[in-house]
Amino acid sequence: MGQICDPAKRIACFGGRFSQLLAEYLDLHLPMLPPGTIVHTPTPGRDAGFRVDVGRRDVCVVFDFRRYQEDTVELARHAHEQGAKIVLLTDPWLSPAAEFADVVLPARVEAPSPFDSIVAPVALVETLVAAVHARLGPAAEERMRAAEDTLHHASAGGSCKGPGRPGWAS
Known part of the structure; x- marks a missing residue:
């Protein structure tokens, strides 16, 4: 968990089909x-830049199921x-990547x-996000608030009008 919360680390998320x-x-x-x-999602086969750059400053969150x-x-x-830490989210039968992963979830x-469900893996992702949020505490709250304000401001063309906000037309 600490690796994902470290601002000196880059986080790379990738998975299969x-x-x-x-x-x-x-x-x-x-x-x-x-x-x-920096979070980026390289697609295997189209990731030459990632392969060249990945190293000790990276944490790779890998998704691989049966x-x-x-x-x-x-x-x-x-x-x-190349020295990156590997956090693997997988099924109970364990992806072959479990052999060298630092953390297996x-x-x-x-x-x-006939298809596997992603309900539990989605819950695991949401639990991971909640744990990162809890570990970062007030700093995460402030960052989320600033990010939301920026997104709302940009999507409203510079205006954040809505119910209860000045300028909302009824």
């Missing part, structure tokens, strides 16, 4: 919490070999369909 969605979900939350963190993807495991292995994926 379906689990990339989870990486992107985490990617939407993290930039609003730890200051100075029907494990060789390119995701290989990218995680490469990052590990398994989640249940069984479902009554």
Whole structure:
């Protein structure tokens, strides 16, 4: 957890064909919490810059669930070999990336369909976000408030009118 909260670290989130969605979900939350963190989502096969730059200052949050993807495991292995810390979110059967991961967070994926469920992995991502938020405390609250204000200001064309705000037309 401390690695994800460290502003000196870059956070890279990536996953496989379906689990990339989870990486992107985490990617939407993290930039609003730890200051100075760069979150990017490299796609295996289109990540030459990432492969060159990854190193000791990086924490890779890797999502890999059964029907494990060789390119995701290989990218995680490469990052590990370059000195990056690996946080792996996987299923109870464990991705091959568990062999070299620094932290392994398994989640249940069984479902009554031919496809695995992402309900528990989404809950795990949300729990991770909540833990980062709690660990960063008031600094995270201030950063989130500033980020939201900036987004609202930009999307309103410089005006943040709404119910209870000056200038709201009824």
